[in-house]
Amino acid sequence: MEQNTKIEKKRLLSLDFFRGLTIAVMILVNTPGDGDHVYAPLEHSKWNGCTPTDLVFPFFLFMVGVSIVYALESKKALQANHTGIMWHTLRRMLILIGLGLSIFLFYRPDFAHLRFPGVLQRIGIVYFIATLTYLKTSERTRDWLTVIILVSYYLIMYYIPVPDGHAANLTPEYNLAAWVDRAVFSTNHMYRFTKQWDPVGLLSTWPAIATALFGIRIGTILKNNNIQVNEKCVKLFLIGIAAIVLGLITDLFFPINKSLWTSSYVLYTGGICTVGLTAAFWLIDVKGYKKYAWIMVVFGVNAISAYILSEIVPGLINFLKIPHNGHHIMGMKYLYRAVFLPLVSPVNASLLAACVFVALIWGMMYILYKRKIVIKI
Template identity: 45%
Template sequence: MTAKAPSNRLISLDFFRGLTIMGMIIVNTPGSWSYVYPPLTHAEWNGATPTDLVFPFFIFIVGVSIVLAYTKYLERGRERKEMVPKILKRSFIIFALGIFLALFPEFDFANIRLPGVLQRIAIVFFSCALLLLYTTRKTQLWIGWGLLIGYWLVMALIPHPELGLSLAEPGRNIAAWIDTTFIPGRLYQGTWDPEGLLSTLPTIASGITGMIAGYLIVSDRSRDRKVIGLMVGGLAAFTLGNIWDWVFPINKHIWTSSYVLYTSGLASMVLGACYYWIDLLGKSKGTFAGVVFGTNAITAYVLSGVFLVVTHRAWIGDQSLVSLFMDGLTSFGIEPHLASLIWALSYCFLCFIPVYILYKKKIFIKV
């Protein structure tokens, strides 16, 4: 099918966003965590797998989207102060949805985990949107570099007050101490959290890299030059990230500065390829599913968390739908890893159904 995005939207960006959300759903919902193909798992510590690209790609897209949306409002003469309440409201809603998913369905407030994916997206969106409104592009670039270099120096020079410093071991760094000391409730890894406080700072830098790409897209340059800019800039960031990896390893768990450049570089090149193929050449055939997910991305992600209650709750004896699915496929001789992947793909299709209905009805939920 051929994709048709809402008017005035960049189809390639919707497609890229949709692929990212599909990736999030697939890697988060295997049929069994005991049977997952290695590329669909996170790196244990340093390094990066394809799964480790999904979240930073989405953060990069957030930065691009901020520029596309708010520069348009400014060009129409909207006052900056008029946009701040809406930015604050949207950030609050995204953060609240993250808290809702953390509590759903038991709503055990005593065991709540405050950090999370949507919470981090909300913080990045709020920070980058305000940067766009009240700072220049040059200042944003300097802030991005400042966050990356400052974070590197803090992580490399300030030890954990109790455990010392070792960036080769989880939990033995200042970010872990800050999480344990200042974040109430449960932490994902017990003594630290991958969406913790300090590591959110370089995540904002990831959003700023997306803003830089967004400025290129809205510029007066020809489409050919935009593609070249995205590809060359992406390659430069990717290369610099790999070089920085020698002294500050690429690591998603603590969102290292090298990880920011490595993933943002790849994201820029992927966006450049999508922009060239879809928007420049006009080849939108085969982009339908991505665009459908991309136009209601946060909605799809929230639904993927809600549907887990149905699919993972015991319905027949002590078996859930996912366990029945896995048992059924493996009983027919399907290898468990493949059965687990088939479930993840099926679950992604389940999430596709409601967002497809929204798309057909031209309902695009802005959260």
């Protein structure tokens, strides 16, 4: 990791704010006090459908695309820089994949059952492919590529029979994406709670690339200084609303599904993210309502660091085994039962514990923010 001791002055504040808000929600939904007592909107959909929680991951990938534009636009025109940028991008991808695998081993040091797919792994792969695509293609080509990805994925999932003898289908265990994951990784190296399929598997990474390309498209509009601000915001709102509507229409024949990352899911979540980011841009960067934006910017400027800490800290706390009612329980569960549960109902205690944990990680990130430190991978 690289440590940049000075936060860049020309960052898009609304992007940092929106990314920070996304990370805060990600931490909130990932660390409830008790996973058996969670409000429905803070859980993932069981299969088809989309809860607020299902928006978090595509929002982050979408903003990866937007960030690529802001990071590389000035360098793209200089062909001589491309080789260095591509090597740097490859290095970042490998670091993200390594971090994802390391987090798994931190909790379960078992190489025989090491889970290969994961959140950071997908972010790394999508970031690498999206960056190379941005460097080497035109805007028009990227638009067509996004369409090709979404249409081809639909055709692949609906019309290619599964090699194990099943007809093309979208059931959890027997669809083509699940078969590919089993064939490539084997069940020993997939998500152990689903066993037969992985929610961030290999084939579903293909449409996830379209989410980042959607973000690149929006980023090019945001960064375009030749468009008047009012016109820019109207254009972005219309794109976002059109994508939401198109996603809902596509849902009628290719259901919105996070685990499969269906084409309708790409459109629907990309549209919502466009509307949300545009609203943040209008309020913060255009209208200047910046007074409290820093609260989420604390997460936004060190998003990956915040996510990694949120994954590791619970494990460190759980190393403590604390006596409770005649049993020894792990630290996180003890805090929920001994500190939060006596105060409110189980579901509210679970939410309160999650909020306190978000505040804990925020405090760690605040130290970096105050010292103007951005940790870059």
